[in-house]
Amino acid sequence: MSNNIVIVGAGLGGCQLAFALRKEQFKGSITLVGDEPHMPYHRPPLSKEHFVNYEENTTTDTKKLDIKSEALYQDRKIDVIRHNKVMSINTDNKTVTLESGMDLSWNYLVLSTGSRARTLDIADQPLEGICHLRTIDDVRLIQQSFANIKQLVIIGGGYIGLEIAAAASKAGKNVTILENQQRVLQRVVAPALSAFYEDVHQRHGVEIACNTNVTGFRQHEGAVTGVITEENKCYPAQMVIVGIGVIANDTLAASAGLDCSNGIDVDSLCRTSNKDIFAIGDCCNFPSQLYARSLRIESVPNTNAQAIALAKTLCDSPTEHFQLPWFWSDQYNLKLKMAGMTEGYDETVIRGKPSQQAFSIFYLRENKLIAVHCVNRPADFMAAKKLIAAKFEPNIGQLADPAYALKDVK
Amino acid sequence: MINIKFIDRNKKLYEVRADIGSSVMEAATNNDVEGIDAECGGCCACATCHVVAAPECWTVVGSPNDDEDDLLDCVDSRQPRSRLSCQINVTAELEGASFYVP
Numbered sequence: 001m002s003n004n005i006v007i008v009g010a011g012l013g014g015c016q017l018a019f020a021l022r023k024e025q026f027k028g029s030i031t032l033v034g035d036e037p038h039m040p041y042h043r044p045p046l047s048k049e050h051f052v053n054y055e056e057n058t059t060t061d062t063k064k065l066d067i068k069s070e071a072l073y074q075d076r077k078i079d080v081i082r083h084n085k086v087m088s089i090n091t092d093n094k095t096v097t098l099e100s101g102m103d104l105s106w107n108y109l110v111l112s113t114g115s116r117a118r119t120l121d122i123a124d125q126p127l128e129g130i131c132h133l134r135t136i137d138d139v140r141l142i143q144q145s146f147a148n149i150k151q152l153v154i155i156g157g158g159y160i161g162l163e164i165a166a167a168a169s170k171a172g173k174n175v176t177i178l179e180n181q182q183r184v185l186q187r188v189v190a191p192a193l194s195a196f197y198e199d200v201h202q203r204h205g206v207e208i209a210c211n212t213n214v215t216g217f218r219q220h221e222g223a224v225t226g227v228i229t230e231e232n233k234c235y236p237a238q239m240v241i242v243g244i245g246v247i248a249n250d251t252l253a254a255s256a257g258l259d260c261s262n263g264i265d266v267d268s269l270c271r272t273s274n275k276d277i278f279a280i281g282d283c284c285n286f287p288s289q290l291y292a293r294s295l296r297i298e299s300v301p302n303t304n305a306q307a308i309a310l311a312k313t314l315c316d317s318p319t320e321h322f323q324l325p326w327f328w329s330d331q332y333n334l335k336l337k338m339a340g341m342t343e344g345y346d347e348t349v350i351r352g353k354p355s356q357q358a359f360s361i362f363y364l365r366e367n368k369l370i371a372v373h374c375v376n377r378p379a380d381f382m383a384a385k386k387l388i389a390a391k392f393e394p395n396i397g398q399l400a401d402p403a404y405a406l407k408d409v410k
Numbered sequence: 411m412i413n414i415k416f417i418d419r420n421k422k423l424y425e426v427r428a429d430i431g432s433s434v435m436e437a438a439t440n441n442d443v444e445g446i447d448a449e450c451g452g453c454c455a456c457a458t459c460h461v462v463a464a465p466e467c468w469t470v471v472g473s474p475n476d477d478e479d480d481l482l483d484c485v486d487s488r489q490p491r492s493r494l495s496c497q498i499n500v501t502a503e504l505e506g507a508s509f510y511v512p
Contacts, residue, residue, distance in 0.1 A: 012451070023442055042451045067451070069429065072440055301449045301456070328455040335477060337455060382457070382484035 002028035003107035005314065006096060008086045008252065010034025012042070013112030013281030013303045015067045020311030022076045030078045031104060033096070035085040038136055039073075041065040044300060046139050047163040048330050062136050089256035091274060108314055111253055111264060111272070111279040112307075115246035115298060120155060123217050129224040130217070130240045133160060145239065150174055153227045153237035155214055157184030159329045160243035162197060166331035169204045176207040176235050178227065183210055188338075190348045190361050193373055200332065200357075209235075248283045248296060261285060263296040268320045270310045278314075280306040290324070290389065291341055291370075297325050324389045333357075337381040340371030340388045349399045352377055360384070367393045383407055412500060415508040416461070418444040428500045434509065435459040435495035445511035452496035457481040459495040460488075460512060467507035471498055487512040 005021065007014040010032045018030050034040070042065050045051075050065065073080055085099040095103045117132040131142050152168050154161045157179030165175045177184070183194035198208050209229075218226035218234055226234040248263030258272045259265040264279040266286050271278050281303040285296045305323035312319040326339040334357060345363040352359030360380040363371040369392045372384035383406035387394070398404040416424040416438055428437035438446040438459070447458035454477050463471040468491050474482055478494045485492070489512060498504075 042453075044451065044453055048453075064431070068440060069432075069436075300451055304449060328450065328453065330453075335455075376480075378480045379484045382481075 003314075004029045004105055005031070005108045005110065006104050006106040007032045007110045007112060008096065009112035009114055009249075009281070009283075010036065010040045010080060010082065011112060011114045011281070012040065012067065012300060013114065013307050014110070015040035016304050016307035017110060017112065017280065017311055018073075018078045019068065019076065020308050021314060022078070024311050024315040024317075026311070026315050028107070031081065032078060033081045033084060033086055033098065033104070035083065035099075036135060036137070037083040038062070039070055039080065039082070040067045041136060042067060043134070044328075046136065047133055047160050048167070051133075051139060051142075051164065051167045065136065086252060089252060089277070091256055091277075094276065107276065109277045110310065110314075111277065111283060112281045112303075113249035113252060113279075113283045115248050115282040117242070118245045118247050120214060120242050120244065122215065123219075123224075125222075127217055127219050127224045128222055129238060130242065132242050133164065134246070142239070142241065146171075149238035151236050151238045152176070153178060153235050153240045154243060155227070155240060156243035156245070157181070157208065157210070158187070158243055158245060159185070159327075161241075162201065162331050163329060164241055164243065165201055165206045166204070169201075169206050170332070174207075175205070176209065176237075177201070178212045178214055178229065178235065179208065179210045180213050181210065184208065188342055189373055190342070190345075190363065192348070192350060192354065193361055193375075196354050196359075196375070197331070200334065204332065246282070246298060248285075250283055253277075253279065253283075262294065265294070269313050269318055270306055270321070271313075278310055280310055289322070290391075291343075295325070295341065299325050299327050301326055324385055326385065334375055335378070336373065336375050337378065338371070338373045339381060339385045340369075342371045342373075345370060347396075349396055351380060351400055352402055362394075362399055364394075369394055380406060412502060412505040414500070414504060414506070416441075416443045416446075416511060417508065418511045420444070428504075430500050430502060432500050433496050434461065434493075434498040434500060434504075437500060438495060438509075443511065446495065448496065450496075454478060454481065454494060454497055457485050457494060460485055461493055461495045461498075461509040462489050462512050463491045463493060464508035464510070465491065467504065470501075470503045471507065 086096045088097045117134040152173045154177045168175050213230040216228040250260040250264045253264045254260045262285045264284045266284045282298045288295045305321045309319040309321035329336045342363045347364040349362040358376040360374040360377050374381040398409040411427045426441040449458045450456040
């Protein structure tokens, strides 16, 4: 008897899962449902090279962002329903109801609903020129007027904000970043790395104002003209891009009665509190053996690993995913690669020289390596991944000394 | 579209069609070539799409760019004609090219 699998969310997780299922010889029907009008596509380039390569008045070619070619879905008999939102999950009769009114039956349901951009809801009415950057359509909207603006204010000094600042300043814009914490990337990196990036951006002419809370906007005929802060200062802006994090899309799951404490709660097999419903990717909160706590991770490799493991599980070969969380961010000529989670670190060790734009920061907790952030030092990154996974307790002096190859550090 | 070949670690041969303008990595992942994982989706961030070009197509394939070179340096199985396949563009000149998965 073959099963029907419905996957809610046609992003990276949903796409990888669908193809992984076919690779595992799954013979039942696979239906991917997405609320965007596009076939599943890679998001990371949207704030990096894809954004940088905008051209005035042209529709940017987004086909090269596709994760798989359209023909391949037909070839593998994967049905894709686009621009249609799942409105409810009916656990009694195992169906989902779509916005169009269509019902789909499932034997297994997978929620790969991802996350959505957090919005700043402080304007009295929606203002033209205030943008987010999460989807292809967000980028197209920005690109429509990007060529004509000079003054850009970015709200949020996280990875998205910094990547856009790098791209925009390269494109000749005047850029200001407004960050409400003490330093950029405060949530995730050590002070030394924040200071490094603030310095690099400032050298490229980007203005960074930290400890700054945005309280309102100035506007003229419905279009934004400035950003107002708590100190009653106004930063002129012809465009505002808001990059203040994402929110896990767990409303559908919560409405269906599934446990959701930080996104959708799942076990080590990505199973939710309903035995026939699973969740993967940005939206799910899973138990991490390595960090002995639940994590919800917004990371491409994590989503890929969960999709591959779940495909095996759904084909009767229960598999726990293990993927050391890792991430990357590209700004100017700086390639930042990060592995592990920094939460709870009590010590840092710097290897290399920030002044030469090639260095690594190792994060330790109770003498064990828990994370690493590497700027233009891919060798440190590749070696450190293995050490972190092994909960390595390094000799600090050797760790700090580039003369010792990481694989020889004891 | 052009024809290219992959040979995986088990010496299995894949003869695949590749779209001009896509990357060699995409041709591999679209055809389930074993050993090409493409963890970062083609962003030159992970080195899991490592291939070795056959000698006869090396002139067309060309040398790695700087970022690619840095990552390849971290890979034990690096060879003289190693490339990260996400950085190799599929062009008409690549017709008939062969790649090994090391």
